[in-house]
Amino acid sequence: MDNYFGMKISDFLERYEGRLRNQGSALDIGCANGAESLYLASLGLNVTGIDIMLPDNLPSSLNIHWLKEDILKFDFPKNKFNVIVAFNVLQFLDLKNRNIILDNISQALSPGGLIFIKSFTQKAPVSSDEKEMGPFLENELLDWGKKQNLHILEYQEKEIESSVLPISDYTHGIVFFAAEKSREQNMMM
Numbered sequence: 001m002d003n004y005f006g007m008k009i010s011d012f013l014e015r016y017e018g019r020l021r022n023q024g025s026a027l028d029i030g031c032a033n034g035a036e037s038l039y040l041a042s043l044g045l046n047v048t049g050i051d052i053m054l055p056d057n058l059p060s061s062l063n064i065h066w067l068k069e070d071i072l073k074f075d076f077p078k079n080k081f082n083v084i085v086a087f088n089v090l091q092f093l094d095l096k097n098r099n100i101i102l103d104n105i106s107q108a109l110s111p112g113g114l115i116f117i118k119s120f121t122q123k124a125p126v127s128s129d130e131k132e133m134g135p136f137l138e139n140e141l142l143d144w145g146k147k148q149n150l151h152i153l154e155y156q157e158k159e160i161e162s163s164v165l166p167i168s169d170y171t172h173g174i175v176f177f178a179a180e181k182s183r184e185q186n187m188m189m
């Protein structure tokens with residue numbers, strides 16, 4: 001089956017275009033076909049797109065570094081990225097690793113940096129196996145953001161029809177999270 005993921009830029013990210021332009025460096029976790037990475041690069045950011053199953057035919061671009069790697073093995077640099085995107089990927093990690101990656105994301109964000117997460121919630125028909133994995137509980141990501149002292153720009157939980165795969169008769173609970181790391185956060189830690 002073709003990989004349908006990462007083919008289309010998320011409207012969620014596009015709405016922040018004004019804030020994203022020329023923001024420095026970005027990390028796109030689970031970039032798949034790279035729609036978000038390419039979009040961020042087109043806005044002048046230097047992008048690292050990482051995916052464990054990175055397709056071979058991604059376009060080369062001066063300001064994108066494609067990395068075929070398991071995010072669990074990625075050595076997150078501290079305070080490095082001005083923008084971090086994790087769309088539709090955290091739910092595939094088990095809970096322990098998902099929470100480790102979340103904390104790594106927060107630390108890897110530079111002061112004043114922006115973080116965008118889109119992920120499944122449990123408010124949808126997920127199997128009991130999937131519940132052991134990373135779909136978020138109600139308000140879980142919001143509470144995490146507050147605990148990290150992030151300034152929440154947007155938080156929404158919605159149920160939407162699947163639109164990516166060629167199957168449209170089921171819905172997914174999705175959480176949309178956008179936040180900014182305080183510029184003073186480093187001094188407080």
Ligand SMILES: C[S@@+](CC[C@H](N)C(=O)[O-])C[C@H]1O[C@@H](n2cnc3c(N)ncnc32)[C@H](O)[C@@H]1O
Nearest residue numbers: 005006030031032051052053070071087088089
């Ligand atoms: C559903 S796709 C999402 C792609 C794209 N971000 C989007 O929103 O359309 C999930 C991607 O996460 C990648 N992925 C899953 N587990 C991963 C891991 N441990 N490390 C890196 N990438 C992973 C998969 O290979 C897949 O390409």
